[in-house]
Amino acid sequence: MLAAHLSPLAASLFSLLAIGSLLMAFVMLGSRWLKDYMLAFAAQSWLIGLLSATVAYYGGYTELYWVAGLTVLFRGLVLPWLILRILRRLNTAREVRELLSTSTTLVIGAGAVVFALVVAVRLADDLGLNSNVVVLALTVMFSMKLIGFLMLTLRHEAISHILGILVLENGIFLGTQILMPGMPLMIELVLLFDLLVAVACFGVLVRYLLTHIGSTSSHELRRLTG
């Protein structure tokens, strides 16, 4: 497995890119302005595309260059552009009433990262792998999942929910790039396009939400109870 045998400089580069993307997830968690979320997501997708290219370079997987390019193009450019179009139609630019203050959310996020680290270390121990890049990939994958769910839980704007789901997918993608670079190309491509279709559907639904409910905040979605 590639991740188990890496030169120190390559390991440093991998960990820099992976933790950089995790930092972007925290920027999303800690900011209130919806446009900042989107820009942080775009930056995160670029970093993950760069990581794909690095894995391709060090592992000699030529088809991963295509995946890296498509990631940067679709997740890094097209998806943020679609979300920007949705943002322009909204009449809010930021989260107004939040459940927890941003600093508390950041601290909870830090706790999630520590939990993910503990799980990843146990998992690597059980598997008998003592490579740090494996633990890093598992940690970042699990913590981006947890941060995505934090964003879904603690934020009430529709855009935050969409971006939370996209962060969930980004986390899985990052993990698969490092741990399973040999995954069949077709699956990765189809997943990418599926994501595009999903975001397009989200966009249409947000427009309907605005038309029929008048706001995209989940504080307004209280009609169905019981």
Add this chain to the structure above:
Amino acid sequence: MSASLHVALLWLAPALAVVLGLALRRARVSEWLNLASAVAVFVLAAPLPFQFVAPVTLLHGYLIVDALGSWVVLCVAIVYLLSSIYAIAYMRQAAHSEGQLPVFYALFAGFALSMLVAPLVNSVGVYWIAIELTTLISTFLVGFERNAESMEAAWKYIIVVSSGISLALLGTALLYWGGSFVYGETYMLSWSTLVAAAPHMPPVLLKMGFLLVLIGYGTKVGLAPMHTWLPDAHSEGPAPVSAMLSGALLNTAMVGIVRLLAVTDAAGHGQLPHLALVVLGVFSLVVGALFIVRQRQVKRLMAYSSVEHMGVLALGFGFGGPLGIAGAMYHMLNHSLAKPLLFFGAGNAMQRFGSKRMDDMRGMWREFPVSGAIWLCGAVAITGAPPFGLFLSEFTILRAGWDGPHRWAAIVMLVLLIAIFVAFLNHFRAMYLGEVSEPANRTPIGGAAWRVLPMALALGALLILGLWWPPSWQSVFSGIAQGLGVRP
């Protein structure tokens, strides 16, 4: 007929309905196209489980036609046919304009197509994509009525289910990683390769992958506590859509969980997954029972009954063994017959009384002499009373659980089923035998034949299946059990 031709025709029929319906954009034509494709799908799907008890792989191993997938396809086909017949009268009444109907039927046929594809997919990643596609298409069907409640339900549906199945994607990725320890870097992740590799895969990855997939696809199936989208989505869509969601979609998501359960069983690490399924099943029964007791809205009542029945299915698969699997399969079919029946009756009542609340629906005997009787029998059937089919299947599942290590779950299931029986029929007692208020706003509804026919068909089938467990089906069930690695 060869497998590939069979499957190709099965999928071609709804695809044609979609394309032609969108091209021609005529309401009547769309109705008949959809009905024709539903009949064709049923005719093609009916012999499928009996023909392919031994699995056949197609398309370089991306598709598999085996007994389990074919059985689920049969359930989908039954629900599709019943809903297509009912939708004709219902949608004529419910649609705001004639122009909406072609779009509705195109989405409807597309939804049926996606549900026919998912159980037959062999590659685990493509299965995930198929489930995601069913979510995306059905969201627009749930939000079809374009009012505030429908949009809220559609939004909750898509957000909760999308985030839930992303957990299943994580589980799939972990399973691929585990398989790469056995097969090397690049290989095709299908159910059969997983079963073959399972004894050599690291057990922690197997268990972790299974639990993640259970929670992920369990969100789509509607197991508690991930069921929160289900009452909203199933109650806000039009009645034929609710029937499809309840009767067909939940089963297709269950297929993934069951196939993965076979993988963990093959590795010999089956205790934890079976226990997890049993616990989730019991919890779903508890949640369903609690919310049925105090329910106000008729379609939400049916939705919580779906949660309960998915709990029973989970218990059936969790108890395992040939008896548990046979019971669960029979339950799947009977549920697919009974749940549409209930939703159709609820749709009739809603359109007549102009309200969703059961307090507004009184004097059902007077309003609906024939279909009301059928609806009442359907309510008796869904709560698991003899002489209908659900009694037999639930009894079989109880038998399976009684002899196994999870007897406590079987006892809890018994108690809760009795509680649900009492609560559910209490609501119906109020609707049928309660005091009749002034006949204030009763909307006349048309198309009685279209409405009563599917209900009568379903009830007839339920009655037959309740009195006679077809012996030829036993070979199908034991074939399924063997395919899942269970020793008879």
Add this chain to the structure above:
Amino acid sequence: MRDILDQIAQVAAVVLLSPLLQGFILRYEERAQRGQGPSLLQPYRDLFKLFRKQQLVPVTASWVFWSAPVVAFTAMLTVPILIPVLTDFPLPQSDMGDILGGGLVLTLGTFFVNLAALDTGSAYGGIGASRTVMIAILAEPILILVFVGITLMAHAMLPFVVNHLLVARPEVYWSPTHLFLIAAFFVLLLTETDRLPIHSSTHIEVYMIEEARVLEYSGPLLALLKWSSMMKQFILYTIFCHVLLLPWGLSKLGTAMGLAGAVLGIAIKFALVACAVVGVETAQSRLRFYRYQEPLAAAFLLAVLAIVANQIR
């Protein structure tokens, strides 16, 4: 013998050069906003003026009033002994305290000034002390976490070892542990040296945070207090540059030429960091008091991420 002279030269450098750093920051802050800016040597002139002024002591003051400036100044004289200021090898008595010890001595000075603020019984002193302590409550854990991160990264608690590690191994320098620790410490630097977004250099007493503590002082004692705060700033910059960010440019042998070169290196490095600080300050506006937790929570997060990244290095 030469080592002892080097050690004395280190302390002298801190004492003599710290007003220059303050002058540089104040001047270029003004110039970034298109003003003229005071001269670079203005802080020296201010200190000289204060030393010649009359000392006024409030009636309600006790011995704490007299001793706090002395304690603060002395603490600031002690810390340069422990950290690499001019040389990159440990000098005599530098093992008196490690990184944590240095941090604690810095806090000792602040603690005594807080006591002195409360000592005179004036209202503004109380406000200043309580606000300073609140910010310290938020910032100290992050400081400790940053020190923990540095220690875990280098497997040693001495700043000299960290310095050698970063110079010798570029992959440790460019690892996420180190980069995040730099970011976290930069936020702390802004907080402790009273720059925006946590800012209090205003003449309106109600807005003051740290300056409100010294409103009762005058004459030489005030000069000592001002000098010690400038020295604290210089020391924090030293730790930031020589232990974390730019560990190069320190004298290896301790000769006079080496020390002169190190002083020149300090001038260049601190000018760079000060320009970055001025840039951040010009781009930001002051935060409300209740939002001070936000940049500090971000620094906390960065420190935690650095420690996590280190465990998987």
